[in-house]
Amino acid sequence: MEEKTTASGSFDVHDEIVADHHELKQLVPRIEECSDISDLLALLRQLHTLLVRHFKAEESPAGLHQIIGDAAPQYGNYLQRLFEEHEALDRRIEALIDRAQALLEGPVAEVRIEVAGLCTSLREHESTETRLLTDALYTDLGEGGQG
Numbered sequence: 001m002e003e004k005t006t007a008s009g010s011f012d013v014h015d016e017i018v019a020d021h022h023e024l025k026q027l028v029p030r031i032e033e034c035s036d037i038s039d040l041l042a043l044l045r046q047l048h049t050l051l052v053r054h055f056k057a058e059e060s061p062a063g064l065h066q067i068i069g070d071a072a073p074q075y076g077n078y079l080q081r082l083f084e085e086h087e088a089l090d091r092r093i094e095a096l097i098d099r100a101q102a103l104l105e106g107p108v109a110e111v112r113i114e115v116a117g118l119c120t121s122l123r124e125h126e127s128t129e130t131r132l133l134t135d136a137l138y139t140d141l142g143e144g145g146q147g
Contacts (some may be wrong), residue, residue: 013062020054037108041100048093055086 026048034040058064064082068075 013057013060014067016057017054017063017067020050021058022048024054037100037103041097041104044093044097044100048097050087050089051090052091055090059083059086 023049029048030048031040031043035042039092064079068079
């Protein structure tokens with residue numbers, strides 16, 4: 001985790017947690033709205049990197065333990081459940097990254113290869129048509145129009 005410092009030079013985990021929450025609020029809607037699998041994979045990787053750092057900050061002794069433990073120790077059990085969710089969320093994101101990568105390397109790659117082949121066939125088809133039309137319309141066979 002990258003250490004951030006306050007004006008006094010001390011590490012401020014609370015500010016990092018707040019900043020991460022702000023970044024998450026911006027990133028999650030981008031993920032929800034993303035329709036391109038390559039872009040989605042990049043966003044999921046960005047999310048994973050952010051959450052690894054964020055969860056580490058929250059679970060650190062200066063993180064939520066200190067913030068919530070000092071202010072409201074009665075929420076200790078809830079806090080422990082949230083920390084357990086961190087691990088589950090991390091596993092889900094890693095699984096989604098793996099699945100998105102597998103799609104890009106498998107079915108999506110196959111479709112892209114087929115699309116490239118189709119585009120080549122269309123170019124060749126159009127080129128042949130153009131040559132045929134050019135030959136038919138502009139070849140002077142010497143049979144007409146003189147006289």
